[in-house]
Amino acid sequence: MSSTRDLPGQVVLAPEQVPAEVVEKAAAGDRAAQEAVLEGTSTFVRRMLYKLIGRVDDLEDLQQTVLMRIVTGLPRWRRESALSTWVGGICVNVSRDYLRQRRTRSVELDGEPAERALQNRPASSDLQGEAEAREELRRCRSALDRLSVNHRTAFVLKTLGHSVEEIAQMTGSATSTTRLRLYYARKAFTRALAATAPQAEGA
Amino acid sequence: MSPRTCQVPAQALADLVFGDGSPRPGLDEHLASCESCRQALAGYRKAADALCGAEPPAQSEDGRRRQIAAALRAARSQPARTAPRFRGWTAFAGGALATAAAALVAFIALRVPDPTSSPGWAVLESGHLGEGGASFESGATLTREGLLEVPAGAEAKLKLADGSEVEAVEGSRFSASVAVGSSFGLESGRLTFSVRPRPKDSPFVVETAEARVTVVGTRFMVSRALTGAGPVTEVSVEHGIVEVRSAADGTVRRLMAGERLRVPPEVAASPGSSAPGQVEEQAAPEKTASRPVAPRHRPPPADAAGIEYIRNRIQAGQLKEARALIARARGAGPGADLAELAVVEAEATLAEGRHGAAIDAYLAVTRKFPGTPQAEEALFAAASLAVDHAGRARGLQLLRQYQSTYPRGSFSEDVRRLQKALGGPGR
Structure with missing residues (x-):
């Protein structure tokens, strides 16, 4: 069984690598198998949620919500997609609800989470580079905040490397809708990014 | 800049x-x-x-294990929905007997309410409900007051502590609070209530973004759905009387048995807009004194910022407003970006779910504004929609049209991929 080194100090097991028989047992209620499925998916869930919501606050709660939904939803999962796509779909639903709730509360802070996010990168002696990266992340998140929740979700999933078909499955949308969402999200994101561009850029 | x-x-x-x-x-x-x-x-x-490089804080191994254990505990505490696995009629009969016994126990428990032994605010009499990561099955006692959702293909019937009943259709999303009286918040879907007579100081209230419905004791239904004109709340009364207050302007209407009221969305609270939403009665028009509403919108948006604003309105489901703004922008004179406005109009049609009309609208952009970037974008959008909604032949035809018009276009790669998927010449 292969694994990929992903987060600093952690070995990530991709959800696809949870053996099918373990998933079957978990769906049937086997406690050890359920634990194995959550072991195999928890880091994936954490990373995906973080990318989708773009902040650390509430991450633990959302992660736990998704893990719980995995366990309760497994008996109903029809195995029509990869485990990662199904789990990703749960992450998408949970994060969309969260983002919509946050949007209605009109609260969004980016500087502090961006700081924390970059602390999780490998240590670097390039202080100026770190500062630039932090500023870039702040700009990107600010641009993402200007997108609708659907556009934002599709766009982020695409940057995570998911195909249009996978994004369509995860978001429960038609592929044509997803393609158009991606197209308009790219346009909106580019516009928003340009609006926050530093004046000195390109000078 | x-x-x-x-x-x-x-x-x-x-x-x-x-x-x-x-x-x-x-x-x-x-x-x-x-x-x-x-x-x-x-x-x-x-x-x-x-x-791509931003990563969440690494979770300690201990923290991760604790979280998994907590998720498993929480999942176990909820009655999980397991797929039925029948092994012949004996298993089925056994299951049926067990279900009947459980139903009998639940029935007895409901007939003899004991507040001290049942801390929940409601019992799920039948159907399924989800709340956050939890799912509830028939017989479950609801103790928390979170956002509840009826899963696809399911329905739910709740019995409240005072004997009132609530039925929710598939996809309904609602919350409840029973601290003072009973208060329901409906985000979407439809709830039907049978409310037991209750004292005046313990109101039964159902709220949506558009309306507040106060009940004394009756059977009524509140639904909230997204329509072409935005989210609309509808209240209909079978027995008794309810009072509906518009969230937009506080207008109050009393609804009698057999009457129905539609409450359209509040006009967007944009600068310069003070016009409230409109309360219009449908079932009993003779009693209606609907005030005509002339929403005051932002100045005609003919520039990029204005178009962006219209797009935001579309994304917010305010399609009627978006269309009005498009019409005003079109008449704004030489400053208006008519090609982009036409694309936005097609987007509004798409947002209404009228795929065929959206395809036509996109194609109209290609005819009226040839040679513009919008024409190329619109042709791809039309082809892309046709692939999913107008059949293979139409999809392939529009994809070919795109290829011949824009052999080196921005969407050439997408077009080839779609053609390949359809078994066309992109293979």
Whole structure:
């Protein structure tokens, strides 16, 4: 069984690598198998949620919500997609609800989470580079905040490397809708990014 | 303000990074000689790196294990929905007996309410409900007051502590609070209530974004759905009387048995807009004194910012308002970007779920504004929609049309992929 080194100090097991028989047992209620499925998916869930919501606050709660939904939803999962796509779909639903709730509360802070996010990168002696990266992340998140929740979700999933078909499955949308969402999200994101561009850029 | 002076659109460079990475024909050669574009491209790559490189704080092994254990505990505490696995009629009969016994126990428990032994605010009599990560099955006692959702293909019937009943259809999303009286918040879907007579100081209230419904004791239904004109709340009464207050302007209407009231969305609270939403009665028009509403919108949006505002309205489901704004913008004179407005109009049609009309609207853009970037975008949008909603032949025809019109277009790669998927010439 292969694994990929992903987060600093952690070995990530991709959800696809949870053996099918373990998933079957978990769906049937086997406690050890359920634990194995959550072991195999928890880091994936954490990373995906973080990318989708773009902040650390509430991450633990959302992660736990998704893990719980995995366990309760497994008996109903029809195995029509990869485990990662199904789990990703749960992450998408949970994060969309969260983002919509946050949007209605009109609260969004980016500087502090961006700081924390970059602390999780490998240590670097390039202080100026770190500062630039932090500023870039702040700009990107600010641009993402200007997108609708659907556009934002599709766009982020695409940057995570998911195909249009996978994004369509995860978001429960038609592929044509997803393609158009991606197209308009790219346009909106580019516009928003340009609006926050530093004046000195390109000078 | 972008310092770029090059004619190559910034979007083409951004698409190179955030799209599928397939370069526009000739772009590589151009980049080799254009410093301005190389810098812009580097900027987009930096942004992509920042997005992809941001990682959540690493979770300690202990923390992760604790979280998994907690999730398992929480999942176990909820009655999980397991797929039925019948092994012949004996198993079925056994299951049926067990179900009947459980139903009998639940029935007895409900007939003899004992507040001290049942801390919940409601019992799920039948159907399924989800709350956050939890799911509830028939017989479950609801103790928390979170956002509840009826899963696809399911329904739910709740019995409240005072004997009132609530039925929710598939996809309904609602919350409840029973601290003082009973209060329900409906986000979407439809709830039907049978409310037991209750004291005046313990109101039974159902709220949506558009209306507040106060009940004394009756059977009524509240639904909230997205329509072409935005989210609309509808209240209908079978027995008794309910009072409906518009969230927009506080207008109150009393609804009698057999009457129905539709409450359209509040006009967007944009600067300069003070017109309230309209309360219009449908079932008993003779009693209605609907005030005509002439919403005051923002100044005619003919520029890019205005178009952006219209798009935001579309995304917010305010399609009627968006269409009104498009019409006003179109008449704004030479400053209006008519091609972009036509694309936005097609988007509004798509948002209404009228796929065929949306295809026509996109195609109209290609006819009316040939040679513009919007025409290319619209043709791809039409082809893309046709693939999913107008059949293979129509989809392939429009994809071919795109290819012949824009042999080296921005969407060539997407078009080839779609053709391949349809078994067409892109193979």
